Amino acid sequence: MTGVSGSGKSSLVSQVLVELVAEQLGHEIPEEEEEGEELERSVVLTTGGRIVAGMEGIKRLVRVDQKPIGRTPRSNLATYTGLFDNVRKLFAATKAARARHFDVGRFSFNVAKGRCETCEGEGFVSVELLFLPSVYAPCPTCHGARYNAKTLEIQYRGKNIAEVLGMTVDAAHAFFAEEPQVLRSLSVLREVGLGYLRLGQPATELSGGEAQRIKLATELQRVQRGNTLYILDEPTTGLHPADVDKLMTQLDGLVESGNTVILVEHDMRVVAASDWVIDIGPGAGDEGGRVVVAGTPAEVAASSASRTAPFLAEVVG
Ligand SMILES: Nc1ncnc2c1ncn2[C@@H]1O[C@H](COP(=O)(O)OP(=O)(O)OP(=O)(O)O)[C@@H](O)[C@H]1O
Ligand SMILES: [Mg+2]
């Protein structure tokens, strides 16, 4: 979906389409914000229209944006992707863990029994200062490990759970070479160029582009049944051209697995790589909201009515 700023792309794709598809699927509207801004959302829900065809190819709706994958340091790359569940299973299955009746919950820093009591699994404590904002300091008990000493005694192939969380995706990929379940998630994360991230890196410390790629990687690692509609509004904003390439590879992967990807996009390189382009406009505000031209990138590039056409033509060979 292309068009000048203010032409109505987001209104159509991120609002109307999302609402109508969700309604047809009988879903709750996927929330854009975790904090429910009720007032704002009720205003948004005034758009109309209906879907006349095409729903047979759509069973699921997913929005992928650059918003954080979590708002607290309790969520991280490993928990979000589900990879940590499998890692915890491996720890719980060790001889030492079974002898002590430590289950998978024991290896979660969100569950009381295994985590450090002082910091409740946060790894740091807040220090109150008189007249000053409180500051965070490493936990004096676990020194950032997040777990209690008993939990840390359990090792899987010579590493405890805190050491595993400290590994980068690349290092973990080598370490878990014989664990296909874990390896699957790690491989996808590497493919999207996130091999340098630590498994335990808090969600709050990730960049927008990283958060977006983690969301896509999480989708890519699913057993693909196809028939999912992915909606992305300006996914390349702020991305380096090399990262745009990685994003395009992932989106291609989703399409190849039988899914549909709709994106609002200003990057003509991405537009040129699409199967179908819909140009909205012709102008902004009251001058917008109509389909100016729709077709293959080459067809749209040849349109005399579209303000996108000359820019697309530069890229379409
Ligand atoms: N809730 C609203 N109430 C009234 N007007 C709105 C509302 N939301 C958007 N608009 C207007 O509708 C037009 C289309 O907005 P929209 O956000 O869909 O544009 P867009 O094509 O996504 O632009 P951009 O490329 O800048 O993101 C704009 O003129 C905008 O000012
Ligand atoms: Mg927009």
Ligand SMILES: [Zn+2]
């Ligand atoms: Zn602690």
